[in-house]
Amino acid sequence: MIIRSPKDFWAGLIYILFGSAAILVGRDYPIGTAFRMGPAYFPTILGGLLFVIGAISVIRSFIIVGDSVGPFAMRGLVLVTGSIFLFGYFVRGLGVALALPILIIISGYASTKFRWGPTIIMAVGLTVFCVLVFLKGLGIPLPVLGPWLGG
Amino acid sequence: MDLIGNLSLGLQTSASLANLFYCFVGVFLGTAIGVLPGLGPTATIAMLLPVTFVLPPVTALIMLAGIYYGSQYGGSTTSILVNLPGEAASVVTTLDGYQMARKGRAGAALAASAIGSFFAGTVATLVIAAFGPPMANMALKFGPAEYFSLMVMGLAASIVLAQGSLLHAIGMVVLGLLLGLIGTDVTSGTQRYTFGIFELADGIGFVTVAMGMFGLGEIIRNLENEEERSVAISKITSLWPTKEDWRRMMPSIFRGTVIGSVLGILPGSGSILGSFAAYSIEKKVSKYGSQFGKGMIEGVAAPESANNAGAQTSFIPMLTLGIPSNPVSALMVGAMIIHGIQPGPSVISEQPALFWGIVVSMWIGNLMLIILNLPLIGMWVRMIMIPYHFLYPGILVFCAIGVFSLKNAEFDIYLMGLFGVLGYIFAKLGCEAAPMLLAFILGPLMEEYLRRAMLLSRGSPWVFLQRPISATLLVIAVLALCSVLIPSFSKTREEAFVEGAG
Numbered sequence: 001m002i003i004r005s006p007k008d009f010w011a012g013l014i015y016i017l018f019g020s021a022a023i024l025v026g027r028d029y030p031i032g033t034a035f036r037m038g039p040a041y042f043p044t045i046l047g048g049l050l051f052v053i054g055a056i057s058v059i060r061s062f063i064i065v066g067d068s069v070g071p072f073a074m075r076g077l078v079l080v081t082g083s084i085f086l087f088g089y090f091v092r093g094l095g096v097a098l099a100l101p102i103l104i105i106i107s108g109y110a111s112t113k114f115r116w117g118p119t120i121i122m123a124v125g126l127t128v129f130c131v132l133v134f135l136k137g138l139g140i141p142l143p144v145l146g147p148w149l150g151g
Numbered sequence: 152m153d154l155i156g157n158l159s160l161g162l163q164t165s166a167s168l169a170n171l172f173y174c175f176v177g178v179f180l181g182t183a184i185g186v187l188p189g190l191g192p193t194a195t196i197a198m199l200l201p202v203t204f205v206l207p208p209v210t211a212l213i214m215l216a217g218i219y220y221g222s223q224y225g226g227s228t229t230s231i232l233v234n235l236p237g238e239a240a241s242v243v244t245t246l247d248g249y250q251m252a253r254k255g256r257a258g259a260a261l262a263a264s265a266i267g268s269f270f271a272g273t274v275a276t277l278v279i280a281a282f283g284p285p286m287a288n289m290a291l292k293f294g295p296a297e298y299f300s301l302m303v304m305g306l307a308a309s310i311v312l313a314q315g316s317l318l319h320a321i322g323m324v325v326l327g328l329l330l331g332l333i334g335t336d337v338t339s340g341t342q343r344y345t346f347g348i349f350e351l352a353d354g355i356g357f358v359t360v361a362m363g364m365f366g367l368g369e370i371i372r373n374l375e376n377e378e379e380r381s382v383a384i385s386k387i388t389s390l391w392p393t394k395e396d397w398r399r400m401m402p403s404i405f406r407g408t409v410i411g412s413v414l415g416i417l418p419g420s421g422s423i424l425g426s427f428a429a430y431s432i433e434k435k436v437s438k439y440g441s442q443f444g445k446g447m448i449e450g451v452a453a454p455e456s457a458n459n460a461g462a463q464t465s466f467i468p469m470l471t472l473g474i475p476s477n478p479v480s481a482l483m484v485g486a487m488i489i490h491g492i493q494p495g496p497s498v499i500s501e502q503p504a505l506f507w508g509i510v511v512s513m514w515i516g517n518l519m520l521i522i523l524n525l526p527l528i529g530m531w532v533r534m535i536m537i538p539y540h541f542l543y544p545g546i547l548v549f550c551a552i553g554v555f556s557l558k559n560a561e562f563d564i565y566l567m568g569l570f571g572v573l574g575y576i577f578a579k580l581g582c583e584a585a586p587m588l589l590a591f592i593l594g595p596l597m598e599e600y601l602r603r604a605m606l607l608s609r610g611s612p613w614v615f616l617q618r619p620i621s622a623t624l625l626v627i628a629v630l631a632l633c634s635v636l637i638p639s640f641s642k643t644r645e646e647a648f649v650e651g652a653g
Contacts, residue, residue: 011582030339036606046325049325057319072579076374076375080367080371081367084568088555104548107543112377113377114540138205140559
């Protein structure tokens with residue numbers, strides 16, 4: 001068997017994954033009847049439907065020629081999502097004054113046009129702006145300097 | 152007449168100093184973020200939504216509506232000047248708009264877009280005022296079966312309008328419905344698919360999903376081919392259209408407005424269908440039709456008017472039925488619920504000041520757009536020129552703080568990151584996110600109405616076909632889906648998208 005349409009194949013696989021997860025996890029909840037539907041009823045129907053759609057997509061990928069997926073922008077993917085996760089992890093402990101520059105510099109580094117100078121200037125400017133607008137102005141409960149720094 | 156009384160009630164509400172001010176802030180911020188290349192209305196609203204939480208409900212919704220028009224108008228500006236459409240609806244604007252700009256007629260194209268949008272906005276406001284109340288009256292007679300079928304029809308429409316393969320659009324819709332069910336089941340109180348994670352008990356926030364898939368996912372995608380992004384902006388000389396321009400664009404604006412207003416009311420379509428349809432009809436009707444794509448002012452005026460008219464009349468199903476017809480109105484419905492207003496047919500009778508205030512503020516917002524945008528064009532141009540590698544870290548900052556502020560929880564930041572990855576992967580696989588987001592919002596509603604309908608029918612699924620309105624809606628849904636399978640239609644659908652992408 002040759003995969004003729006990689007996009008269809010992988011998308012189908014994702015559907016199958018989510019569909020079967022919905023059905024399997026849903027077995028823990030009461031299913032009820034069509035008259036009185038339990039919490040598992042609708043998700044199980046949807047899960048089954050998604051499984052079938054996934055299966056069609058996978059089968060089709062062996063028959064009909066389609067597009068290849070193309071290269072993933074790994075640098076962008078890892079640095080951008082990584083910077084978001086780090087921000088979430090650090091924001092309470094270190095405070096906004098450090099977590100924001102971390103987010104800006106790491107995500108900025110994903111660009112091929114990254115340069116230290118302008119990025120640091122931007123990080124400082126944006127951080128000051130956010131502290132003034134979001135923390136002081138809109139009252140979002142985040143520390144400027146977090147407890148890890150004795151703030 | 153009642154209409155006048157209602158409109159003056161709306162005027163009283165929306166013309167209060169605070170509401171005018173926030174309408175202005177909304178239009179201004181919406182345009183400012185909307186002009187940034189690659190940011191469409193969905194991402195813009197998701198980013199700015201948390202800002203409105205501190206406001207009273209009417210003011211917040213007026214500001215959100217302002218953000219919406221602003222971002223859409225900003226997107227058109229970017230489409231015309233640099234050929235980078237922020238969302239599907241403004242794709243057609245690039246075809247003739249960018250060509251006009253290259254010929255040194257950017258000013259006329261921008262003016263055609265602004266004047267067309269204003270005219271369309273004025274007409275669409277009247278359409279909402281006229282059709283809103285009767286529609287709400289009709290909706291009061293809707294039972295759970297009708298609501299369920301209506302949502303099926305809306306989802307079917309969003310599937311037909313999605314780019315790419317039909318199978319994947321259906322897959323994304325079903326996936327969206329499933330993800331929407333995560334959290335506590337309202338009927339039984341069971342916590343579903345939460346895997347013991349406390350933060351998931353309330354379900355996944357739609358803003359989190361929208362920011363992840365439309366904000367983060369889009370940024371990662373843009374980082375793929377950074378070198379190809381060019382921001383060469385053509386000079387804007389004169390903004391005022393010539394006499395010849397006026398003569399040529401007015402009929403197109405009129406036609407675009409009618410097409411956009413009618414198509415915008417259909418659930419699931421919003422403004423996308425309108426702008427595509429207006430462009431292709433204009434191409435057939437106009438005597439310059441054969442030269443479309445080479446910078447004809449009709450090719451800008453018609454889709455831009457349709458776009459704005461549709462954006463506005465799509466508020467009719469949202470305000471009267473409580474059913475969002477596209478990701479943008481889904482965000483608005485979410486905002487209403489956060490402010491303690493359950494959107495639905497009773498809003499008009501129970502909160503007339505809110506309903507009519509929003510309707511009138513739409514017109515005021517459009518007026519502000521035209522006053523604001525033509526003189527401020529120099530500033531928008533400078534915003535477009537911001538290089539992307541400075542822009543996207545800033546967008547990430549606003550997304551991260553915004554998503555945190557929803558529930559003051561870091562968990563939502565992580566979740567947004569996950570949806571960013573998911574959004575990128577789906578984009579790579581050619582699966583469109585817009586139908587998924589719509590389904591995500593409709594998931595719990597659909598389940599609720601399905602349950603109620605089945606309870607009333609004692610478990611017989613035939614109820615959906617026995618009730619005439621429900622049956623009609625389902626037949627329309629099936630016909631819409633089948634129409635994609637008809638070779639000639641599916642060819643047109645593909646061509647429309649290819650034309651748009653090219």
